[in-house]
Amino acid sequence: MKVIVVSDTHRRNENYFRVLEMHKPDLVIHCGDAEGSEYALTEAADCPVKIVLGNNDFFSDLPRELELEIGGYKVWVTHGHTYYVSMSIEYIAQEAKARGKDIVFYGHTHKPSVQKVDGVYVVNPGSLSFPRQDGRKPSYCIMEIDRFGEAHFTIAYL
Secondary structure (H helix, E strand, C coil): CEEEEECCCCCCCHHHHHHHHHHCCCEEEECCCCCCCHHHHHHHCCCCEEECCCCCCCCCCCCCEEEEEECCEEEEEECCHHHCCCCCCHHHHHHHHHCCCCEEECCCCCCCEEEEECCEEEEECCCCCCCCCCCCCCEEEEEEECCCCCEEEEEEEC
């Protein structure tokens, strides 16, 4: 199973469309700040698309957070801005563990990261539109579940 995780597209969707064409995923997760382009993001994909509310998604009825199961993993999706992710991932990792989650996907910082904290994968795909990490390449995350049911995470760049 292949899951594409994106965030912070901010209505600049060209790179998102390219990623869909390149990967043909089974599921897309968007960690917020779609800024009203939810319909376009969903319609472009040939798979389910799950989107949460970001701090710039004004007047949206998107869910603030989602809890999913992906390949046996308990997953929590949030934008992250209410969990102080701009300062540290410690609080969001603690919250994920307290909720009994194996994985938390979040955005907001526009900086890609995959870390395992106290048994929880804490994953930020970065931003496809406005990257802020060194080199400033648009980024996203590929989560693949192998034939043994193990999750593997890759930060990919355009």
